[in-house]
Amino acid sequence: MWKTDLLYQAMENHPAYCPSILVVPRCNADDIEANTKRTELHFLTKGYRVRMVMTGKDSHTDDELLDDDIIFFTHPHNDSLERFSIAHLRNKLTCYVPYFEMLDVNYSIHFNGPTENLVWKFFQINELHKHIAEEHAYNRGRNIDVVGYPATEALYSDQSYDNPWKRPELKKIIFAPHHSISNSSFLSNSTFIENADYLRELAIRYSGRVNFAFKPHPLLKDKLYRHPDWGVKKTDEYWAFWSSKPNLQLEEGEYVGLFRESDAMIHDCTSFITEYLYTGKPALYLNPSIRDRLNDYGKLGYDAIPKVKEPTDIDRFIRSIMNGDSVTHNAGLQDKLRPALSPTTHIMQILNKTFVGTRG
Structure with missing residues (x-):
């Protein structure tokens, strides 16, 4: 914050x-x-x-x-x-x-x-x-x-920031899930429950080619603790997984350096819809059905990035980043935002x- x-x-x-x-x-x-x-x-x-x-x-x-x-x-x-x-x-x-x-x-x-x-x-x-x-x-x-927006200024300023990535020689992709699971907020856009296992599977599958950073919303863990299908043990084990391999890292703090040095993001966090656009990097949004709940500024960012229609879209996006054939879907938009x-x-x-x- x-x-x-x-x-x-x-x-x-x-x-x-x-x-x-x-x-x-x-x-x-x-x-x-x-x-x-x-x-x-x-x-x-x-x-x-x-x-x-x-x-x-x-x-x-x-x-x-x-x-x-x-x-x-x-x-x-x-x-x-x-x-x-x-x-x-x-x-x-x-x-x-x-x-x-x-x-x-x-x-x-x-x-x-x-x-x-x-x-x-x-x-x-x-x-x-x-x-x-x-x-x-x-x-x-x-x-x-x-x-x-002062928060996004750091994403394109000339100021230098530390590179927090463990394996910077690999492609660097952020997974940022929102906290609004199970209709827990007005804009319940989180797809974490549906995608958590598949994203873990992909992190293992591409362990030699992608450095993944798990960047959960700070409120997500507590909500999972109270979720009937998750609870404390399962949640803690999932969090621990994202620090368990050389290509995985858990990020729960400041994220400017993480964003600036990344290659792409996969997320369903509302504010990141436009915030990540300031980097000019490609993003994939996990929820294809929230457009009607966004204001005109939100729709500007939402329409600029691809959405997941089925889980295999996530795999295709990751492979496009690895192969270097994924173009920035918001080309030119970041200049309008700054x-x-x-x-x-x-x-x-x-x-x-x-x-x-x-x-x-």
Whole structure:
């Protein structure tokens, strides 16, 4: 959910700002304390300025944000301690960058939560999203500035990233399943239950030619734990499989380097429909029946990539990547998606105009 890495770095390099990361507990996580500490370690490893809050602290005596001037929310939901919600930060200048690309038509969830309506600046991806807010949001999108998407900027920027692939000499394919199994969400597009065994079979079949990365949605494992046909043991065994061979790797963290250095993706994750297009690499979508639930921006990406109609389509796609005869199905589209001015630069200009008196 951390989508503003380049923005943090831009602030760090500007004399008017002193950015820091406040890691707050995600109270609906399986292991709250361990999850919080892992998040802290992630940012410490980057060399960032980090503060951390644990759930045992007294909410009446702690005021971690007292001296901060601008607050960026990393996601809009009230999943942490109440004092970190928008309701308790109304006296601050608050901003929100979406943690995923909003491709579906469930506008009440994406545009009408307290955070989306009450933040000072809601930095949106494109004019289409602004028009949706003008029509559907309680505040009619008055707090929206269209800047592009900072999360995808890293996928095409000149900045270098570590190559996380175990076997970079092989073709590198990502398998990214969504969490929405068994109609567990509005946009239940996950095909994991139907395709899990076949994808494992293909990973074994092409072990000498393809480096596969399993990149599950963070919520998928917990839902499988509670699924009557899976449960904890079967789920843990499946996760372990993706680290069991030299050509397999389990990826549950940051994915910019993974995407940039990959050759292709196989997935049914909604936000990746357009997000992966920024790389210009070929993708295969596992669900052929969700188009009617997408907004115009979602349909733009959905129509640009092939869909699976039968399981053997997955095999054919993998072989096309191995043989080098798979063309980028979204040729030219990634250029249309990339804004002329980088999202980070655009956001910094807005902040500088407000706080520094310049757009430089």
